[in-house]
Amino acid sequence: MKEVFVKYRLVLPLSLWLLIFLVLPYVFILTQSFLASDNFGQVIYDFNIDSYSKFFTNSLYYTTLLRTLFIAVVVATTCVFLSIPLAYFIAFRVKKYKTILYALIVLPFWMSYIVRAYAWKIILGQNGILNSFMMYVGITEEPLEFLLYSNFSVVICLVHIFTPFVAIPIYTAFEQIPKALVEASKDLGAGSWTTLWKVILPLGLPGIISGGTFALVLTMGDFLTPVLLGGPDTLFISNIVQNLFGTSNDKPMGSAVGILMLILILILLEYSGHMERKYASFKSKSY
Amino acid sequence: MGHILELKSVDKFYGTNHVVKNLNLNVFDGEFLTILGPSGCGKTTTLRMIGGFEIPSHGSIILNDKDITKLPPYKREVNTVFQNYALFPNMTVAQNIAFGLKQKKWDKSRIAKKVDEVLEMVRMEIFKQRKPMELSGGQQQRVAIARAVANDPKILLLDEPLGALDLKLRKEMQSELKTLHNDLKKTFVYVTHDQEEALTMSDRIAVMNAGVVEQISSSEELYYQPKTKFIADFIGEANVIKAKVTTKDKVSIGGQSLELKMDNVISGNEVDLFIRPEHIILNTSSGKIQGKVQEIIFVGTVRKYKIGIDGGITIVATETTLKPSLYTPDQLVYMDWDSDKVSVF
Amino acid sequence: MITQFKSGLVPVAALAVITFLYFPLIIIVLYSFNADSVSAFPIQSYSLGWYSVMLQNDSLLAAVKNSITVAIVATTLALIVGLPAAYAMHKYDFLGKKTLERIVLMPITLPGIVTGVAMLSFFPLVGVRLSLTAVTIGHITFLSAIMITQLLARFKQLDPFLEQAGYDLGARPLRVFFVVIIPNVKTAIIGAVLLCLVLSMDEIPVTFFLIARENTLPIEIYGMMRRGITPEVNAISTLVFTVSAIAILLSIRLTEQNQKIPK
Numbered sequence: 001m002k003e004v005f006v007k008y009r010l011v012l013p014l015s016l017w018l019l020i021f022l023v024l025p026y027v028f029i030l031t032q033s034f035l036a037s038d039n040f041g042q043v044i045y046d047f048n049i050d051s052y053s054k055f056f057t058n059s060l061y062y063t064t065l066l067r068t069l070f071i072a073v074v075v076a077t078t079c080v081f082l083s084i085p086l087a088y089f090i091a092f093r094v095k096k097y098k099t100i101l102y103a104l105i106v107l108p109f110w111m112s113y114i115v116r117a118y119a120w121k122i123i124l125g126q127n128g129i130l131n132s133f134m135m136y137v138g139i140t141e142e143p144l145e146f147l148l149y150s151n152f153s154v155v156i157c158l159v160h161i162f163t164p165f166v167a168i169p170i171y172t173a174f175e176q177i178p179k180a181l182v183e184a185s186k187d188l189g190a191g192s193w194t195t196l197w198k199v200i201l202p203l204g205l206p207g208i209i210s211g212g213t214f215a216l217v218l219t220m221g222d223f224l225t226p227v228l229l230g231g232p233d234t235l236f237i238s239n240i241v242q243n244l245f246g247t248s249n250d251k252p253m254g255s256a257v258g259i260l261m262l263i264l265i266l267i268l269l270e271y272s273g274h275m276e277r278k279y280a281s282f283k284s285k286s287y
Numbered sequence: 288m289g290h291i292l293e294l295k296s297v298d299k300f301y302g303t304n305h306v307v308k309n310l311n312l313n314v315f316d317g318e319f320l321t322i323l324g325p326s327g328c329g330k331t332t333t334l335r336m337i338g339g340f341e342i343p344s345h346g347s348i349i350l351n352d353k354d355i356t357k358l359p360p361y362k363r364e365v366n367t368v369f370q371n372y373a374l375f376p377n378m379t380v381a382q383n384i385a386f387g388l389k390q391k392k393w394d395k396s397r398i399a400k401k402v403d404e405v406l407e408m409v410r411m412e413i414f415k416q417r418k419p420m421e422l423s424g425g426q427q428q429r430v431a432i433a434r435a436v437a438n439d440p441k442i443l444l445l446d447e448p449l450g451a452l453d454l455k456l457r458k459e460m461q462s463e464l465k466t467l468h469n470d471l472k473k474t475f476v477y478v479t480h481d482q483e484e485a486l487t488m489s490d491r492i493a494v495m496n497a498g499v500v501e502q503i504s505s506s507e508e509l510y511y512q513p514k515t516k517f518i519a520d521f522i523g524e525a526n527v528i529k530a531k532v533t534t535k536d537k538v539s540i541g542g543q544s545l546e547l548k549m550d551n552v553i554s555g556n557e558v559d560l561f562i563r564p565e566h567i568i569l570n571t572s573s574g575k576i577q578g579k580v581q582e583i584i585f586v587g588t589v590r591k592y593k594i595g596i597d598g599g600i601t602i603v604a605t606e607t608t609l610k611p612s613l614y615t616p617d618q619l620v621y622m623d624w625d626s627d628k629v630s631v632f
Numbered sequence: 633m634i635t636q637f638k639s640g641l642v643p644v645a646a647l648a649v650i651t652f653l654y655f656p657l658i659i660i661v662l663y664s665f666n667a668d669s670v671s672a673f674p675i676q677s678y679s680l681g682w683y684s685v686m687l688q689n690d691s692l693l694a695a696v697k698n699s700i701t702v703a704i705v706a707t708t709l710a711l712i713v714g715l716p717a718a719y720a721m722h723k724y725d726f727l728g729k730k731t732l733e734r735i736v737l738m739p740i741t742l743p744g745i746v747t748g749v750a751m752l753s754f755f756p757l758v759g760v761r762l763s764l765t766a767v768t769i770g771h772i773t774f775l776s777a778i779m780i781t782q783l784l785a786r787f788k789q790l791d792p793f794l795e796q797a798g799y800d801l802g803a804r805p806l807r808v809f810f811v812v813i814i815p816n817v818k819t820a821i822i823g824a825v826l827l828c829l830v831l832s833m834d835e836i837p838v839t840f841f842l843i844a845r846e847n848t849l850p851i852e853i854y855g856m857m858r859r860g861i862t863p864e865v866n867a868i869s870t871l872v873f874t875v876s877a878i879a880i881l882l883s884i885r886l887t888e889q890n891q892k893i894p895k
């Protein structure tokens with residue numbers, strides 16, 4: 001049979017498409033990161049590693065990266081803390097309405113990013129809903145200013161957006177824990193806390209790692225929330241990339257920062273994948 | 288009856304795993320041939336090579352004098368009843384059965400007639416408009432058979448078609464399949480790892496072990512004249528007794544000497560004697576060897592004696608329960624048998 | 633059991649998290665009916681005023697139209713490119729399959745901004761100028777990734793013997809594909825298409841860098857937000873929520889149905 005050719009014919013369009021519109025662009029910015037740019041932002045074909053050395057010597061770059069990482073860790077941790085009780089509840093406490101509750105966490109997963117950021121803007125704004133509510137019921141006299149355009153608003157918005165990304169893998173991991181194990185633990189005299197701590201969390205660890213990594217990586221790549229809700233000092237590494245390709249118009253530098261981001265994220269993903277496998281107790285589906 | 292299908296020196300490798308080894312198999316027109324063997328021995332692989340789902344690494348497959356070794360399944364005049372039925376869930380029973388006929392571009396009325404005919408044959412007429420999901424396992428099984436038979440294949444291939452059914456339904460379907468075979472007068476190649484199923488249904492059985500066909504013969508021949516130790520062990524209950532060759536045509540079993548015709552054995556060697564429990568005749572006065580009754584077990588139609596002899600050997604003999612037992616535990620008994628009932632490996 | 637959770641603790645915590653997830657969405661819907669132009673508590677009076685303002689905002693409507701066009705074109709092409717590829721990736725082993733699997737996942741796992749700037753830098757070199765066309769090409773690229781992961785998951789659940797039964801009964805590969813495979817993954821295809829439409833309508837990181845003058849809806853909303861708070865965003869957002877919620881719930885349902893494979 002000519003099946004040999006059939007299979008290549010089936011994947012050829014996709015392969016070509018991805019080569020031209022995905023792989024080559026990545027290869028191109030990798031190349032571009034080793035080039036220079038003149039005063040007009042024009043890329044000059046002059047091979048050098050200046051962009052990379054600038055990244056590690058100019059504190060603007062590496063401190064921003066560190067700050068982004070820090071906020072990403074805060075966001076990821078918060079998401080995990082919110083997701084655990086939610087996932088635990090749906091996996092172990094409900095039977096009848098499981099599908100509905102599950103749909104309830106999947107739904108916001110796909111809900112418009114920009115509109116959710118917008119919602120936090122009108123909630124946290126100086127004349128926003130939260131401030132006017134607190135003044136209305138008399139908790140505060142003056143509107144609180146730190147609510148919006150601060151690290152606070154950025155973190156709360158990102159936590160809100162990424163919690164479903166974290167809750168879903170954790171729930172999937174919890175759901176795979178045989179109910180008999182939980183019962184066995186209780187049968188052996190362990191209370192609910194002990195069972196949670198000694199049985200459920202260790203067995204659900206791969207899901208927790210996977211979810212946490214999602215939030216970490218997604219926060220690192222975010223550039224809109226800091227622009228929309230952040231203060232003057234809330235700048236993510238992605239915003240630097242955005243500026244270098246926009247107003248600052250230094251594409252080689254922008255490419256270098258992008259490539260470094262990419263490398264960092266790939267290392268994170270690789271490491272977390274490794275940890276997931278290490279702590280996997282069940283042969284699990286991919287999340 | 289001539290050969291309808293021939294497998295000539297067929298080998299199949301998966302990577303370096305040699306799954307089917309130099310297989311030679313002739314299938315007679317109209318027979319019910321069963322491929323029997325333990326799990327993983329290569330039965331399915333063999334059947335899939337006949338069906339066209341796998342291509343042999345070496346060798347050839349001849350159907351009606353035509354080499355079909357490399358022909359794709361849709362060009363072969365054989366049809367398969369899949370173990371999990373593989374009914375198309377999106378089609379009704381009738382549509383499932385019509386599927387193959389449509390590929391042959393039959394006209395509508397002819398298809399409709401044929402569908403009704405095969406449905407009647409498997410007694411599923413009333414389920415014509417149901418979807419497979421709305422049928423029980425046994426009913427799905429019938430539809431799967433009807434769908435394959437409708438195409439009037441030269442050979443019907445069945446891979447453990449009853450594997451998913453419970454014991455009672457299995458027995459029922461076994462006799463139905465046998466009846467179907469008699470009515471259709473078609474060649475069936477049937478795969479199973481259930482020896483009882485194979486023994487009751489087949490005209491001939493090919494026993495496979497680790498990729499090799501060790502014996503092809505009728506049920507009875509297989510049972511009473513196994514060609515290899517594996518088959519002796521695998522089919523039914525049998526005594527396999529260790530013995531030592533002392534001189535030509537003499538062996539020793541736990542110190543007792545016994546005459547035995549053997550070819551090509553060297554004295555000092557160990558051999559295995561094979562004999563069915565029902566072929567051992569118990570006796571208090573004389574016999575080939577002597578032992579002590581250890582245990583008597585009543586198992587319905589037969590009574591089972593476990594008889595110990597020196598050297599830690601236990602031999603099982605059975606007697607019909609129509610007569611009362613003449614022996615009691617700890618009694619010394621003689622065991623006798625017809626010489627031609629013993630095989631030596 | 634002494635250390636039993638106080639029976640209410642877990643449900644309360646879970647409920648609190650769900651409230652947190654839905655609170656902003658509810659706010660948007662509520663305030664889209666606010667008559668006032670300031671989004672403050674409490675709402676004094678309700679009206680559909682912002683909906684009619686929205687309907688008069690030409691650039692917003694144009695953005696909606698652009699988004700719908702991009703979503704439909706990109707999803708269709710992602711399906712055309714993705715479906716055969718997913719099928720081949722499921723069914724065959726071929727040279728470079730592992731590489732292809734990794735590359736397909738790139739637009740999902742790697743940050744959108746890097747993909748965005750990479751495309752921004754490279755597209756002009758192959759003659760694709762920044763425009764809605766560039767945006768559509770960008771969308772096809774990441775949607776084909778979504779399409780393939782969704783379809784592969786469904787193909788994996790498909791009984792492999794169905795296909796073989798098709799061949800066994802005399803149907804050729806192309807026929808088997810259309811008569812046996814497609815009808816049995818139909819729901820997954822519809823589900824994946826809905827998902828792709830929703831994702832395309834909401835995509836920002838890649839779109840942001842490839843867009844020229846004509847905006848898509850999220851970029852238009854982004855622009856409006858930067859200019860200040862305009863409550864008509866509440867109105868359009870409520871509509872977007874409603875439509876995407878319906879699409880997503882439908883998609884979830886369809887994907888669930890897939891799992892009911894006959895015994």
Ligand SMILES: Nc1ncnc2c1ncn2[C@@H]1O[C@H](COP(=O)(O)OP(=O)(O)OP(=O)(O)O)[C@@H](O)[C@H]1O
Pocket residue numbers: 301304306324325326327328329330331332333480
């Ligand atoms: N596609 C495959 N790739 C690699 N090895 C395979 C493949 N299919 C079967 N095998 C191996 O070939 C051997 C024979 O398999 P086969 O399915 O023919 O056994 P079988 O006799 O039908 O067993 P069972 O009674 O369990 O169905 C097994 O060891 C199996 O692991």
Ligand SMILES: [Mg+2]
Pocket residue numbers: 330331332
């Ligand atoms: Mg098998």
